Amino acid sequence: MENVKKTPMYELHKKYGGKMIEFCGWALPVQYEGINAEHEAVRTNAGMFDVSHMGEVEVKGKGATDFIQNLVANDVKVLEDNQALYTHMCYPDGGTVDDLLVYKYTNDDYLLVINASNVEKDYSWMVENTKGFDVETKNISDDIAEIALQGPKAQEILQKLTDTNLDEVKFFYCKKDVNIAGANCMISRTGYTGEDGFEIYTSNDSAADVWEKIMEAGKDEGLKPAGLGCRDTLRFEVALPLYGQELDKDISPLEAGLGFFVKLDIEDDFIGKDALKKQKADGLTRKIVGFELKGKGIPRHGYDVLSNGEKIGFVTTGYQSPSTGRLVGLAMVDIAHAELGSEIEIQIRKKVVPAEVVKKRFYNKSYKK
The missing domain is CATH 3.30.1360.120 (Probable tRNA modification gtpase trme; domain 1)
Structure with a gap:
């Protein structure tokens, strides 16, 4: 160490x-x-x-709300004081910079919590996009x-x-x-x-x-x-994504099945909005789905997903679910194979194991509302 x-x-x-x-x-x-x-x-x-290890960034100033609204895909302007929001920062092409939590203290005082693997990259991206906004950012992660x-x-x-x-x-x-x-x-x-x-x-x-x-x-x-x-x-x-697996620079929030958190109908623009609107209008060509194995094996990150021997995607996460005992996973697959009930196969080392596309949530959330 x-x-x-x-x-x-x-x-x-x-x-x-x-x-x-x-x-x-x-x-x-x-x-x-x-x-x-x-x-x-x-x-x-x-x-x-x-x-x-998670990263924290302070955002303060008269332009804080407008700056964050431009930076992320969810609608920051609906937040009350002391409310939090899950959202994504996107590149202009719609790929994901990171997923994060936005904590609003007041209109001119926010805390952004970002993934540990992305702290330096995220903070540089934030600073780069402060131009034109009356705002101060500070990386307080350490x-x-x-x-x-x-x-x-x-x-x-x-x-x-x-x-x-x-x-x-x-x-x-x-x-x-x-x-x-x-x-x-x-x-x-x-x-x-x-x-x-x-x-x-x-x-x-x-x-x-x-x-x-x-x-x-x-x-x-x-x-x-x-x-x-x-x-x-x-x-x-509970189908919560992990950056680097269900999300990355080449995977948009829409492809990850997180469209609920992408507000394309708000008046304000945000970085990546045009690309995401086009992606939605044109129709997705691939998406993250859940699957359950019909044979034995553990579906690890990066394993190929097949249909009739042809590669149609890759596993993003897979386990034997501790809560249910089921052999399940998440995978990015071509849209033609994304319907519930679709028959697919997982290449597990030298073995091809049959699987079925199922709902992504393998366990029901238990939050206090």
């Missing part, structure tokens, strides 16, 4: 038995007790993730630690450590200056698991103590520390 960044929880991960790997330049735990056990904890009780507490008991656990009434923080809203175990935090009712929960942003100096206090508060509620491994299986089961 030399020459990699360490989060404030690094020593705690070792204390709790975390198996450390390098991920996006950071030393992070892929698992502790085991991926399936941690996955089950999040689905039934609660799990806690160190997501301090100053912020982030903890995700996810699962049906997340609120019960966190409520023990704060006087803030967490019932008042609605789904996809946030609250600044929340005292959690003596630390000043920003919390949001968001996550990446399909379960209720909170993302907690605090200073590097406070993060390790907050982590330990939450672990103590959750010891009787089945709280487990959780690693990157189950973070991926959890998001995959």
Whole structure:
């Protein structure tokens, strides 16, 4: 673990038995007790993730709203103060720069949360597109630690450590200056698991103590520390995309099946709008679908998808779903093979395994509205 960044929880991960790997330049735990056990904890009780590797960018100024509206494909202008939005930054050709969360504090004060693998690229893209807007951007990624507490008991656990009434923080809203175990935090009712929960942003100096206090508060509620491994299986089961797999510079949000978050009918222009409007008008030539294997094997990222022996696409993510036991995956396929019930094949090493196109959501989300 030399020459990699360490989060404030690094020593705690070792204390709790975390198996450390390098991920996006950071030393992070892929698992502790085991991926399936941690996955089950999040689905039934609660799990806690160190997501301090994520990037954070402040956007402030009179032109902040107009700048972000031009930058992303969703409609920022519908946001209330302290509301969050999932969206995408796109290139002019419609490909995806990144998917991100936009937190609106006020009309001239926002926080953008971006993927760890894209921090430098994203921030350069933002700065490049500030021209003509009365706005200031600041990359504060190295100053912020982030903890995700996810699962049906997340609120019960966190409520023990704060006087803030967490019932008042609605789904996809946030609250600044929340005292959690003596630390000043920003919390949001968001996550990446399909379960209720909170993302907690605090200073590097406070993060390790907050982590330990939450672990103590959750010891009787089945709280487990959780690693990157189950973070991926959890998001995959509820069809949440991962940049670099379901989204990238060559995959548009429309092709990824995320058109709900692309507002082509708003008056304002945004980067990539013309290309996405054309893509929609012309009709998609390919899209991300769900599939289920009819034989044995694990469909890994990058495996070929076939129809009658001809390549028609590739697997973006595949697992044996911990929650259902099904052998399932997501794949980019030619549009002619994207209908539910379509018969396809997955090339798994030297074996061709039959599969069927099914709904992408393999597990029903359980959010608190």
